[in-house]
Amino acid sequence: MPITEFASLSLIPPNTLSDPHVIDLFSKVSSWQSSSSGYPLTFFTNPAEPAEIYLITGWDDVRAHEKWIASSRNQELLQIAEGFINIIGMVHLDLDFNEFPVGADSLVCVRTTSQGVTKDGSEEAKLKNVESMQCGWTGHGRNVEEVGAGVYYFAESDAHLDSEDGGKEDTVYKRIQLKMVKFT
Template identity: 45%
Template sequence: MQVRDQWTRQRDRDHAIWEVTYASGCTLSSYPHPRSAVLAQEPSIVLPKLLPITEFASLQFKASRSLSEPAILALFQKLFAWQSECSGYPLLFFTNPKAPSEIHLITGWESVEAHEAWIAGERNQELLRVFAPFINILGMVHLDIDFERIPNDAESMICLKFGEGVGGQVEREIGGHLHWAVVGQNLQDDCHDVCIFMQQDGTGLDIEPTLHMELQRVHL
């Protein structure tokens, strides 16, 4: 079993900060513990571990660019190595056959704050610089899905997106009918739409999705 989320309380003059060390050895300390308000009231309290979250990012190759170029493939391999070393989670890449220029990333983080610390970090900023001539970032969301519920060996999946407030209904409709399906809400404060990853098409759902993508796995 992988050990994650090892939090220790450190002192910086008169200010308490929290530092997390992942199984990979990557340490992040530039943000407070996600539940720092509770810990401030009772520093000795032992809180249960937070479930991991899922990052879902959509990228688009610029004109005439693709993974078939050795230089671009090498950059994606570097992204995989560096980010997974920090987060402790594998990166899953998928293409959308109906939009061949797109590539989608699904991966896990211990928290939104952990991902934000990586985004601001030196390695990610270097990746953004070297990727800039080749890709555009279409969007990225954090979902309250435990990434470990998504099968790492999935060669294909369906991604459905719905409007706010329908997660419970969708879960009831798909419950028991699929080998696997995960439902999560966007964690952004002003946007609470619902995203589903599932093994097969959601045909037959009473709710019409606002987005429907068939994703095919890409192995780097």
């Protein structure tokens, strides 16, 4: 089963998504990485925080992604990005990327932190309505490299992935609206 890469990036001010050098970089990332992985890349931003960029794509396994990370083409991309993009984080999720809605214009991502996971890996608290959503595609995955790190839930944006905390980072849940960005 293919895994899903979920990477968080941030533009360094005063750079914006419409800057030609940003568009050029993400066009290259999309082309070069997808030719290596065999999976399309999707990019999203958080409308509440336009400097946030989320890359979501598939890999056959973690080893295939690690091979790409070490490649000369990826190292070239990292050099180009230096000074205008920060890499905030990246996880490999046990979410089958073949099921991911590549064409979705928007998604909601709700992440449970390790505070919401017991030693046996089950969630102590359930998100309201996750099981009963009538909103199209939903999916979830755990970080394959860090046991007990929480769960990432994804749903098309008309879903109601509500949580008690209102999306605050210091609580059990973090909610992010994701809007598709195309770099062409």
